[in-house]
Amino acid sequence: MADTIAASGDPVPTYPAAEIAAAWQRERPGTPTESIEIVTPIWRLAKLFAEDRNRVLREAGIDAATLDLLSVIRRSGPPYTLSTREIAQRTLVTAGAISQRVARAEREGLAQRKPGATGRRTVLVSLTAEGHALIERSVDAVLGREAALVSDLSAHERDSLIELLEKLLTDVRRRTTYIGS
Numbered sequence: 001m002a003d004t005i006a007a008s009g010d011p012v013p014t015y016p017a018a019e020i021a022a023a024w025q026r027e028r029p030g031t032p033t034e035s036i037e038i039v040t041p042i043w044r045l046a047k048l049f050a051e052d053r054n055r056v057l058r059e060a061g062i063d064a065a066t067l068d069l070l071s072v073i074r075r076s077g078p079p080y081t082l083s084t085r086e087i088a089q090r091t092l093v094t095a096g097a098i099s100q101r102v103a104r105a106e107r108e109g110l111a112q113r114k115p116g117a118t119g120r121r122t123v124l125v126s127l128t129a130e131g132h133a134l135i136e137r138s139v140d141a142v143l144g145r146e147a148a149l150v151s152d153l154s155a156h157e158r159d160s161l162i163e164l165l166e167k168l169l170t171d172v173r174r175r176t177t178y179i180g181s
Contacts, residue, residue: 017041038168049149056145060138067142068093069101070110070135073127081126083116110134 017040021033057064072090076082082090088098102125105111110131116122127135150158 049146052145052149053142056141057138060134060141062134062138065097065101066105066108066110067135067138069098069105070127070131071139073111073125074132074135074139079126080132081124084123084125087125105131 017037020040021036024031024033024036054064057067062070068091069087072087073080073082076086084095084098084102087093087102088095091098093101102111102113102123105125106113109128111125112128114124114126116124153161
């Protein structure tokens with residue numbers, strides 16, 4: 001088997017998923033192996049995409065949690081302000097985690113908090129000019145890199161993959177109890 005090189009520089013063995021499934025069938029006939037050729041490449045892709053994204057984020061000077069926070073606010077449109085509740089709903093992160101992310105972004109001069117008009121407990125979070133500039137650079141770096149990673153797929157292949165992944169994601173969500181989906 002040929003090895004690939006991980007972002008860390010270490011060799012990663014590339015065992016075809018079909019070979020893994022066949023080995024399980026040989027060793028334990030009747031073992032349900034139908035998923036291996038789907039799930040194994042997804043896990044490997046997720047790891048490769050995550051490692052690559054983390055490298056791009058380090059180079060851009062931002063971490064994944066801050067990217068998530070600033071991206072949600074930036075995508076909301078002018079005036080780039082959301083309540084902490086809206087941020088939590090759009091990121092699927094707990095209110096406590098959002099509070100920590102916002103506090104850190106505020107300390108770094110990337111966001112600012114102010115009380116909302118609807119009640120004492122409502123807190124609005126806005127991008128600062130520095131936060132806006134950082135998210136613009138970061139999004140270009142991350143999405144540009146990810147576009148390059150999938151650029152060998154034709155438009156038809158991308159559309160088919162999008163459709164199949166959405167179907168799989170919907171089915172898996174329906175069959176699991178994972179809260180963060």
